[in-house]
Amino acid sequence: MWTLVGGGMKTVENSRRETKSVLPKGITWYKDKAKVLTPDSKKLLTGKAGDITYDYLVIALGIQTRYDKVINTTADLLNI
Numbered sequence: 718m719w720t721l722v723g724g725g726m727k728t729v730e731n732s733r734r735e736t737k738s739v740l741p742k743g744i745t746w747y748k749d750k751a752k753v754l755t756p757d758s759k760k761l762l763t764g765k766a767g768d769i770t771y772d773y774l775v776i777a778l779g780i781q782t783r784y785d786k787v788i789n790t791t792a793d794l795l796n797i
Contacts, residue, residue, distance in 0.1 A: 751776060 721727040740746055750764040754776075761769045784790050 718727060718732045722729055722732055737746060747763060747766050749766050751761055752764055753762040759771050763769060
């Protein structure tokens with residue numbers, strides 16, 4: 718997608734998707750902090766949801782883009 722954006726064939730807006738809209742069916746998405754992971758018993762303690770048991774677990778780290786911290790960043794980039 719980003720090659721098409723760079724080539725002018727798509728826009729940045731075309732590349733945006735809500736994360737929830739691209740998750741496979743049957744997946745439960747917890748937007749929470751992981752506190753304690755116990756793989757032997759397949760349990761995860763979270764900040765809000767409490768204990769979660771699982772068969773399969775994917776932990777994805779959040780990201781915060783801080784373009785304002787990049788030296789010489791242009792106003793155009795900050796409006797992404």
